[in-house]
Amino acid sequence: xxxxxxxxxxxxxxxxxxxxxxxxxxxxxxxxxxxxxxxxxxxxxxxxxxxxxxxxxxxxxxxxxxxxxxxxxxxxxxxxxxxxxxxxxxxxxxxxxxxxxxxxxxxxxxxxxxxxxxxxxxxxxxxxxxxxxxxxxxxxxxxxxxxxxxxxxxxxxxxxxxxxxxxxxxxxxxxxxxxxxxxxxxxxxxxxxxxxxxxxxxxxxxxxxxxxxxxxxxxxxxxxxxxxxxxxxxxxxxxxxxxxxxxxxxxxxxxxxxxxxxxxxxxxxxxxxxxxxxxxxxxxxxxxxxxxxxxxxxxxxxxxxxxxxxxxxxxxxxxxxxxxxxxxxxxxxxxxxxxxxxxxxx
Amino acid sequence: xxxxxxxxxxxxxxxxxxxxxxxxxxxxxxxxxxxxxxxxxxxxxxxxxxxxxxxxxxxxxxxxxxxxxxxxxxxxxxxxxxxxxxxxxxxxxxxxxxxxxxxxxxxxxxxxxxxxxxxxxxxxxxxxxxxxxxxxxxxxxxxxxxxxxxxxxxxxxxxxxxxxxxxxxxxxxxxxxxxxxxxxxxxxxxxxxxxxxxxxxxxxxxxxxxxxxxxxxxxxxxxxxxxxxxxxxxxxxxxxxxxxxxxxxxxxxxxxxxxxxxxxxxxxxxxxxxxxxxxxxxxxxxxxxxxxxxxxxxxxxxxxxxxxxxxxxxxxxxxxxxxxxxxxxxxxxxxxxxxxxxxxxx
DNA sequence: CTGAAAGCGCTTACAG
DNA sequence: CTGAAAGCGCTTACAG
Numbered sequence: 001x002x003x004x005x006x007x008x009x010x011x012x013x014x015x016x017x018x019x020x021x022x023x024x025x026x027x028x029x030x031x032x033x034x035x036x037x038x039x040x041x042x043x044x045x046x047x048x049x050x051x052x053x054x055x056x057x058x059x060x061x062x063x064x065x066x067x068x069x070x071x072x073x074x075x076x077x078x079x080x081x082x083x084x085x086x087x088x089x090x091x092x093x094x095x096x097x098x099x100x101x102x103x104x105x106x107x108x109x110x111x112x113x114x115x116x117x118x119x120x121x122x123x124x125x126x127x128x129x130x131x132x133x134x135x136x137x138x139x140x141x142x143x144x145x146x147x148x149x150x151x152x153x154x155x156x157x158x159x160x161x162x163x164x165x166x167x168x169x170x171x172x173x174x175x176x177x178x179x180x181x182x183x184x185x186x187x188x189x190x191x192x193x194x195x196x197x198x199x200x201x202x203x204x205x206x207x208x209x210x211x212x213x214x215x216x217x218x219x220x221x222x223x224x225x226x227x228x229x230x231x232x233x234x235x236x237x238x239x240x241x242x243x244x245x246x247x248x249x250x251x252x253x254x255x256x257x258x259x260x261x262x263x264x265x266x267x268x269x270x271x272x273x274x275x276x277x278x279x280x281x282x283x284x285x286x287x288x289x290x291x292x293x294x295x296x297x298x299x300x301x302x303x304x305x306x307x308x309x310x311x312x313x314x315x316x317x318x319x320x321x322x323x324x325x326x327x328x329x330x331x332x333x334x335x336x337x338x339x340x341x342x343x344x345x346x
Numbered sequence: 347x348x349x350x351x352x353x354x355x356x357x358x359x360x361x362x363x364x365x366x367x368x369x370x371x372x373x374x375x376x377x378x379x380x381x382x383x384x385x386x387x388x389x390x391x392x393x394x395x396x397x398x399x400x401x402x403x404x405x406x407x408x409x410x411x412x413x414x415x416x417x418x419x420x421x422x423x424x425x426x427x428x429x430x431x432x433x434x435x436x437x438x439x440x441x442x443x444x445x446x447x448x449x450x451x452x453x454x455x456x457x458x459x460x461x462x463x464x465x466x467x468x469x470x471x472x473x474x475x476x477x478x479x480x481x482x483x484x485x486x487x488x489x490x491x492x493x494x495x496x497x498x499x500x501x502x503x504x505x506x507x508x509x510x511x512x513x514x515x516x517x518x519x520x521x522x523x524x525x526x527x528x529x530x531x532x533x534x535x536x537x538x539x540x541x542x543x544x545x546x547x548x549x550x551x552x553x554x555x556x557x558x559x560x561x562x563x564x565x566x567x568x569x570x571x572x573x574x575x576x577x578x579x580x581x582x583x584x585x586x587x588x589x590x591x592x593x594x595x596x597x598x599x600x601x602x603x604x605x606x607x608x609x610x611x612x613x614x615x616x617x618x619x620x621x622x623x624x625x626x627x628x629x630x631x632x633x634x635x636x637x638x639x640x641x642x643x644x645x646x647x648x649x650x651x652x653x654x655x656x657x658x659x660x661x662x663x664x665x666x667x668x669x670x671x672x673x674x675x676x677x678x679x680x681x682x683x684x685x686x687x688x689x690x691x692x
Numbered sequence: 693c694t695g696a697a698a699g700c701g702c703t704t705a706c707a708g
Numbered sequence: 709c710t711g712a713a714a715g716c717g718c719t720t721a722c723a724g
Binding site for chain 4: 380382383405410
């Protein structure tokens with residue numbers, strides 16, 4: 001019951017009375033409007049902190065243009081990824097007096113967009129943050145555009161220029177990781193693709209191809225298998241890759257699939273990285289849990305989420321030169337024990 | 347901007363006009379109050395669905411006793427566990443027209459309670475759900491009690507009778523898992539304790555002791571090591587356990603530590619489960635990611651969270667016989683490949 | 693630079 | 709069984 005029970009909660013009227021001004025002046029100070037005498041401002045601020053006043057969000061939402069509430073939409077989260085995202089969003093929101101409403105969504109459901117509509121009808125939000133794969137759900141995007149609801153997409157794959165976004169250069173990251181494997185002497189590098197039409201699957205594959213090309217190599221069809229970002233699909237793709245001789249490394253488009261590949265290697269009596277190097281993408285917590293620990297790419301998920309929140313709060317959704325705001329953050333290659341030189345093979 | 351922009355949002359006045367009644371009557375129908383003629387109710391409901399009306403939560407929160415908002419407090423979540431919890435809470439809330447505000451908390455921070463106070467001041471909530479270890483943070487509990495804010499604790503360890511709670515019988519679960527190891531012929535079963543004074547550490551240890559006692563055994567000091575629920579602490583505890591000869595099984599108080607134990611076994615050339623059986627607790631996603639897959643105990647985290655939401659929404663916080671509401675859900679023993687008969691050893 | 697009035701969209705308490 | 713009035717705690721226009 002929050003402020004309803006217990007001590008009567010203090011309102012803007014209490015602050016106004018304590019400061020000897022009208023509620024409008026208190027409101028001005030709180031919202032950092034101009035045209036308040038410095039002295040008046042001080043009095044109000046003193047009263048605010050003396051009374052430990054905190055504006056009621058519901059009242060603000062009802063009366064004004066801001067709701068102090070940000071929605072976070074996600075589906076089928078890699079738990080570790082979503083945890084990072086949430087921490088990033090909430091930390092930034094807290095600093096700005098905002099709060100976060102989470103809404104899991106089933107992208108496969110025919111009424112995913114209707115669910116979002118229900119959310120928007122019930123709750124005024126200052127904006128939404130969409131994580132993969134929700135950020136590529138055209139029904140949801142259409143709805144948000146139609147309602148002119150501000151939103152920021154994190155790591156969108158399709159139509160990136162359609163709306164504000166925060167991302168990492170997936171292609172460059174996959175390029176660098178592949179290049180590192182090449183430096184280690186690997187030439188027969190298997191690749192497990194991510195879910196087609198979701199996530200950064202195509203970009204990561206393109207980065208792999210780029211790196212091979214730079215070495216004068218072409219991706220051999222028998223070295224590339226389709227996966228779906230799940231552990232199981234990684235197992236299955238790795239089985240197919242390892243059925244063919246000569247493979248010395250596997251680069252999976254995410255960690256879960258890389259862990260699947262490590263499992264297959266173990267089953268077949270292959271020691272990682274002596275007999276097979278394995279690399280992933282995402283740096284999920286599980287990457288450090290397996291043995292040997294997984295070489296991977298870290299996306300700054302929390303930072304990306306914080307930047308998305310910033311854009312929404314600042315209403316900074318347009319780019320300077322036209323189009324939508326776009327922010328690109330740095331990734332990091334995390335080289336652990338699951339990769340090694342090909343020369344070390346028996 | 348939600349309803350602020352785009353088409354002017356429809357309000358209770360629109361519905362009242364369409365149904366030919368007053369807004370008070372619409373409100374009655376929406377809130378399932380009594381004293382509405384069946385025919386009138388039908389008219390209102392027809393207007394509601396024709397207009398696709400959804401009551402504004404901010405207005406309801408401001409005017410009434412309910413906020414249609416539930417807060418979820420957590421700290422240092424095992425990502426997989428928190429993901430299950432969130433899915434459980436949000437699914438139930440959505441069905442009831444509620445929404446979920448998430449607030450990560452740093453329990454170690456001196457102003458954890460102040461952060462919660464800030465949340466309560468800004469946002470009217472119908473109640474809070476506290477997950478471990480927040481559910482055992484006395485400063486936060488004191489604050490909530492002082493403000494008479496409804497809350498439900500999930501798997502509390504300390505002072506369980508202090509407030510409403512939802513839990514699993516940790517002691518019985520640890521008992522059953524230990525008993526299963528005994529059935530497999532193990533007699534030298536190492537135990538890695540959980541973080542002292544947090545989680546269900548003591549209950550799980552008690553279950554282990556119970557099962558040994560029933561077999562006429564006592565826990566040997568050299569078979570019990572302290573851990574802290576982290577992967578690393580599991581590694582360290584397992585190193586100490588395996589330095590002593592004769593061990594045939596390790597039961598870790600959670601999965602992360604069990605994975606640490608498996609890592610140590612791998613390093614030492616011990617094959618699981620042939621040379622060493624390993625069991626965990628929680629059934630985190632990582633339990634299925636390792637090879638061999640981990641035997642563990644599944645807590646129905648999502649169900650527990652859903653039940654907690656139910657209690658809050660129904661305001662069903664008192665037990666029939668006095669005291670607070672308490673719900674105990676069933677756990678499940680998940681026997682996978684990381685445990686096996688001791689007889690199979692070389 | 694400051695304030696009085698109106699209103700956001702509901703529910704509450706009170707009449708009838 | 710139904711409704712008119714007041715009010716929740718703010719912000720928005722508008723005056724001065």
